[in-house]
Amino acid sequence: MIPRPRPERFRLRRTMMFMNAQKPGLIKDAYIYGVDSIMLDLEDAVAENQKDAARFSLYHALKTIDYGDTEVIVRINGLDTPHWQEDIRVCVAGGADGIRIAKCESANDVKTVEAAVEKAEEEFGVEKGRTLLMAALESPKGILNAYEICAASERMFGVAISGGDFRKCMQTTPQRDGIDMVVARGQMLIAARAAGIQCFDTVFTNLDDQEGFEAEVRQNKAMGFDGKSLINPKQIRYVHEVFAPTEKEVRQAEKIVSAFRENAAKGLGVFTVDGKMIDIAFIPGAERTLRLARACGMYEGDLV
Amino acid sequence: MEILKPAMAGTLESSDAQVTVEPGNGKIELSLESSVMNQYGRQIRQTVLETLDRLGVTSANVTMVDKGALDCTIKARVECAVMRSCGKSEASIPWGGMIK
DSSP states (O other): OOOOOOOOSSOOOSEEEEEETTOHHHHTTGGGGOOSEEEEESSTTSOGGGHHHHHHHHHHHHHHOOOTTSEEEEEOOOTTSSOHHHHHHHHHHHTOSEEEETTOOSHHHHHHHHHHHHHHHHHTTOOTTOSEEEEEEOSHHHHHTHHHHHTSOTTEEEEEEOHHHHHHHTTOOOOTTOTTTHHHHHHHHHHHHHHTOEEEEOOOOOTTOHHHHHHHHHHHHHHTOSEEEESSGGGHHHHHHHHSOOHHHHHHHHHHHHHHHHHHHTTOOOEEETTEEEOGGGHHHHHHHHHHHHHTTOOOOSOO | OOOOSOEEEOOSSTTOEEEEEEEOSSSEEEEEEETTHHHHHHHHHHHHHHHHHHTTOOSEEEEEEESSOOHHHHHHHHHHHHHHHTTOSSSOOOBTTTBO
């Protein structure tokens, strides 16, 4: 049995790759791709009459396979199905790092899942509060209620939009410039930042359109997303490249953080670095850049 | 657990195993076919028998077609087939108890 360490609510999550929990060939070595998080799917990827089999397969994968530093999230079935309660029991019993709530539309949905998770933690002797949550917004109602969803629980680490369902509701299709989802993405990002949690973009499903994929990833980064959901290992590398900070940003962040600490020790709150005014407001951003740089192998110092 | 009706779990895809259980005649009859029989046949057989034992199954005809599944997959498929045959595979599974 592999005891996984207590999950970190805020860690690096540039890439989250979906995998069908029912397919042993996929989940047995999912850690080899170097993705930040894997998303074992009990929902749409699993046929209705295989939901039970997927749970047995998931349970033993969680208990047996050493996923190392790769975060393991499970997407459970929607609250309008007969499956979600057993899904939560198996996730908690198996020690998944987090649960993705599909088709989330309100803070109440998050609280319903949270209550079931808490009950399962008690049942299986798992530390209370260990299992993290994230929500997938798949409908206009979910987007409109984004802030209350993001702020609904201390367990919430992030929110993601699910493009397929959302575009269907909005009577649109994927557009080259992203205009189909720009408002929804924007609203979700604002809500996530206001609640202080992470925000992830939807999957890009046309694997033959690498150019379109790359354009979307660059737009995600420019809009301020933390990462993106993926469906294929070949998409990982580009996202990691785009989400990596530039060499200049890393050096700048390093200067800012070390100058801030020196000046703070001397009793100075505001000072300049390379002619730019710096105060405490710049520090969280600079530290985030350094953490990201460390994950990308670009920073080996000890400031973070 | 008592095998009440025939049930199956798993697929014939690579790294998977397909397990069928049927009511038996007071003992375990295991018929095993595997793509890695020469290398791992004995271990696979042992894993299946241990899993059945853990589930308290004492009478069953079990057929397994293995396509190079790991132990954890074999366990999952045997457990699911047995639970299905008892109509107990959908809810209130004893995770960490009988299933481990």
